[in-house]
Amino acid sequence: MLKLLNISNLAVVDKLQLEFFPGLNVLSGETGSGKSIIIDALSVLLGKRIATDLIRTGESRAYIEGVFDIAGNTPLLAVLEEAGVELDEEEIVIKRELVTTGRGRTFVNNQTVTTSLLKAIQPHVLDIHGQGDQQSLLASDNHLRLFDGYIGAAEKRAVVEGLYDELLAIVRVFERSRQSESERLQMLDVILYQIGEIEKAAVKVNEDVELETERKLLANAEHLVTLAGESHARLDGENESILAQINAVQRRLGDLAEMDKSFAPYLEQLATAKYTLADLAFYLRDYGDGIDVSPERLRLVEDRLIELDRLKRKYGGTLDSVIETYETLCNKREDLQFSEERSEKLKVEFRQKLKQYESAAKKLSQLRQSKVAEFEKAAAVELSQVALENARFTLRFSPPPTNDWSDWLRQMLELPDLPPVHRNGKELLEFYFTANKGEEQRPLSEVASGGELSRLMLILKTITAPTQFPRTLIFDEIDTGIGGRVADAVGLRLQRLAKVNQILCITHQAQVARYADTHHLVNKEIANERTRTTVAKLxxxxxxxxxxxxxxxxxxxxxxxxxxxxxxxxx
Known part of the structure; x- marks a missing residue:
């Protein structure tokens, strides 16, 4: 449940704090007062991208903060625990900071998180129905998704979709194998040349970085030897070297320390410095002796770097991209060298995957078919609750269309009875509807008015709303296109729905607002030559x-x- 919402510097909102309560929370006000900004803020709070021009004029940052009661919401607690968020099992605090330049910051319980986590949290706390969402009911592609959500088919559907994608990947390999022979050989020649070129170069990871370091050493070898030699001579040479002078000072300090203990610490520090300088002298001597002044090696290194630069320019700009290109080319070579043996292996693999797909799709189809009557009955009950007593709402399945690749695949696999293979499973779904008694049902997209679509969306939200872990359901002008008795019926249904789920509803209808448990008035005012939105609990x-x-x-x-x-x- 949403308990508190704070908004700062967003559009016409300078600073706003809204407290929400269980039940039906209504927001009303004049058109343009800023009601939808509140819904937009909640969308942004839970991961939606926002244009920076929505930050209030003259401000560089905007803030949105929401406090949610999550007591008993086990699925959400699991999401947060997996993400490593420190848990308070009673509530979470989500905060987004938006800036005009650069990227903003996102926090959950004062821990920095990614927006992807916000998107994972959102289904467990908020369900937002925007002003245009009822139009999605006109697209039959959405009907099966809504129905699958109602029957809890997400896991079975994901299995079917995954197997379909695997089948499609095999089909793509078959398709590449069917290219014309001359085109295939031409592509194979190019790929074999490129593979040979990279293999001949024997590229190693980070080789260019290592060679560039070596090149710098070789190019400056004589100068490095001179510098190391001169430094070593000054430290430990024959003529008044630094170490010889330190030895002399060390002896005298030793005598002083025997007579005056205050010199003892300095004697220890000098000994440490002497050992450090002695180590440095040894290193300088070995360093100078180890440098290879070799013009021949320098030439070889520079030639190798030129060769690597040529490959990098040709294959992506870095040695990593050269290596990745090599791996890609090898895979393409394998596809183009499509042998009869490989073809048979792919056929066997396809048949196995097809069998798995058919089994999974059948289970999904059985679940769908078993829930049709339940769904239609639930919808029928709700229709009478929103002044659609004479309406009828049914589901009609149809087989999916034949894929473009089905015909030749049947021939190649010698499977004349190969069924249609579709990502959604064994059927498509369309909602059929009539609002009037005695009228024939037709596809929803052909017969439903705007007001009817609003009520149907409310019905679908009602019958699919969770009861075990209630969320906050948000309706932004769900009463569009209705009024009078119909609006009153919608308000009453929202009130009943609010007994299970917290409801936030933006409305222009008094018949809806009358049922509010909490009523907020959104108003727009001008103060100090600036427009701002205010909200008051009535x-x-x-x-x-x-x-x-x-x-x-x-x-x-x-x-x-x-x-x-x-x-x-x-x-």
Whole structure:
């Protein structure tokens, strides 16, 4: 459950704190007052990308913070634990900092996290239904996804989709094998040449870095020998070397320390310095002796670097990309050298995967078929709750279309009865609907009005809403295109739904707002030549005034106030 939302410097919001409560939370206000900014802020809080121009003019940063009650939400706790987030089993605090330049920061319980974690959290705490979401019902591609969500088929569907992708990968190999022979040989010649070129070069990881280091040493070898020799001579040479002078000082300090103990620490420090310098002298001597002044080796190194640079320019810019290109070329060579033996192996592999796919798709199909009546019955019950008593809503399955590759695959695999193979499984689904008694049902996209789509989306949200771990369901103007008795029915249904899930609802309908457990008024005002959005939680008197405004407009009448009181009293 969403408990608290803080927004700073976002669009027309300068600073806003909103407290939400269990049940039905309604947000109302004039068009353009900033109601949808609150929904947008929640979307951004849970991972949605945002344009930086939404940061309030004159500000460099915006902040959004949400506090969620997660007591008993075991799936979410598992997500957070896996991500390494320190857990408070009662609530989580999510915060996003947005900046005009560069990347913002994201926190969960004061720990920095990625936006991908926010997206993983979102399904467990929020379900946002935006103003255009009902239009998604017009696309039949979404119907099967909604139904699968209702019946809990996500795991079975993922198995089917994975096996389909594996089958498709095998098909792609077959397709490459069917290229014309001349084209295949031409491509193979080019690839064999490139493979041979890289193999001949015998490229090693980081070889260019190591050779460049060696080249610098070889190019400066004589100078390095001179510097090392001169440094060694000054430290430990025959004529008044630094170490010889330190030995003399050390003897005198030893005499001083015997007579005055205050010199003892300095004597120890001098001994340490002497040993360090002696080590340095040995290193300089060995370093100078070990340098190979070899013009021939320098030439070989430079030639090798030129060769590596040529390969890098040709194959991606780095030695890593050269090596990756080599591996890719080897895979392509294998595909192009498509032998009869490899063809048979792929056929066997395809048949095995197809058998697994058929088994998984059959189980998914059986689950779908077994839940149709339950889904239709649940929808029928809900239709009567939103003033669609005479409506009928049913599901109709159809076989998926034949794939482009099915015909030649049947011939190649000698499987004349190869069934259609589709990523969704063995069937497609479309919702059929009629709002009027005695009328024939037709595809939803052909017959549903805007108001009917709004109510159908509410129905689907209702029957698919979780009950074990309730989320916050957000409806942004779910009452679009309706009014009067229909709007009242939608409000009543939202109230009932709010007994299980916390509901946030933006509405322009008094018939919906009357059912609120908590009613917030969103207003836009001008202060110090700046526009800003404010939100106030309404008391009983405020609710009467707001419902009267929603009924009558700006010129609120005594009759409108009386009607508003009656609506609130009768809810």
């Amino acid at each position: 008391n009983d008197t405020g609710r009467v005034e707001e419902l009267a405004r929603m009924l009558a407009g700006q010129d609120i009448t005594v009759t409108a106030r009386k009607h508003a009181r009656e609506m609130l009293k009768a809810k």
